[in-house]
Amino acid sequence: MGLDLPKGGETVLYTGHMYQMIPTLMSVAKMTSMLEDHWLGKSLFIGRTLNKFINLSWFIPRFHSKEQKRYDEYLRNIVRLLRAADVGFGYLYEEELYTGALVRDLGVDDVFEGHARKVYERLEKHGVKRVITVDPHTTDMLRNIYQQVIPEYSIEAKSYLEVLRERGLEPKTDLDSPVVIHDSCVYARYLDVVDEPRHLLKKAGATIHEPEYSGKMTYCCGGPAESLFPSKAHEIAGKRMGQLVDMGHDVVTMCPICLFNLESAAEGKGAAVEDISEYLVKAYGI
Amino acid sequence: MARVNSEFIDEIRQSETFDAAACMHCGQCTAICPMGLDLLPRQLFLYVGAGLEDKVLENRETIFSCLLCRLCEENCPRDVSIAEDVRFLRNYINRKVYKLARN
């Protein structure tokens, strides 16, 4: 990331590669949706692609698109926010591995379990006791799922939103803007992270508008269906975007999958979708 | 004629996570599902309960299209772990049909 973080340590920032991977993975999904007609063919193609992630971690040459640079910027925002909150942390650099969340979602459990062990061994090797995560899927893996498949697993995992809230960070600039909040299904229903983003935004002076489905009852962005059923995914994203623009035009997300998918449905609706870190860094960052 | 597969029934009985037996077929989950998954989980759970493997496999597209978003679970009066149950069926299909396993 070019931010001069120490390598390893008891507390590390764990990106889980989601922000880095999603723009590319979604483009791969789009390519396959043109190449192969049947979802089953796609499922096997995606299985193979994911297998490469699993075995070699992050090796696929990334598209250095404008979009990718933007997603990388969100990670820099998060580093700046944690620094502003005086949190000491390291990073595993090229040794950080993807957690395997999508493989588990597809139900390829034994591949996932073998991989989870590899990730755990890597964390152990570096003496990691706590991880700070940046997206809901990685947080769920490292907080809830790894301990189900690795009995001795005891690493504490918290999302940076939880860490920032705990630290009681004070804003330096007033945001003074209305936003429409889109909760991630995984943050809201798997991890009970509902209050943290609201608290941080409100404290910074933002006015939060809640869509019809929000908090625990949030509505999926459609992203999880993108790789196998892209047209259905797009339909759901469009429906969700409709619910959001009913409440305002600046939509804030907290998951790279939600961001990517909702943004692709925002065209022509006069709405702007932005990652929460972009708002928070303006108010709290150094 | 749908086939009753005893290996399938055994596997489901042995599972600690598959809790679809608690479902009372009220249809709340289907009503709220963003994907409009009509067969899931109500009908599918009936098939699973009866051990009709062929019927489950016929519905694999439905099984793979669930978003695992858990909106349905918020409304379920029986607290069925619907998303985990869907994942269980995916895993079963991956192993038995696609032979997608490490070994």
Ligand code: SF4
């Ligand atoms: S809401 Fe629960 S009890 Fe009702 S049909 Fe769905 S799974 Fe069954």
Ligand code: SF4
């Ligand atoms: S978890 Fe699956 S079945 Fe339940 S509401 Fe979401 S998409 Fe529908």
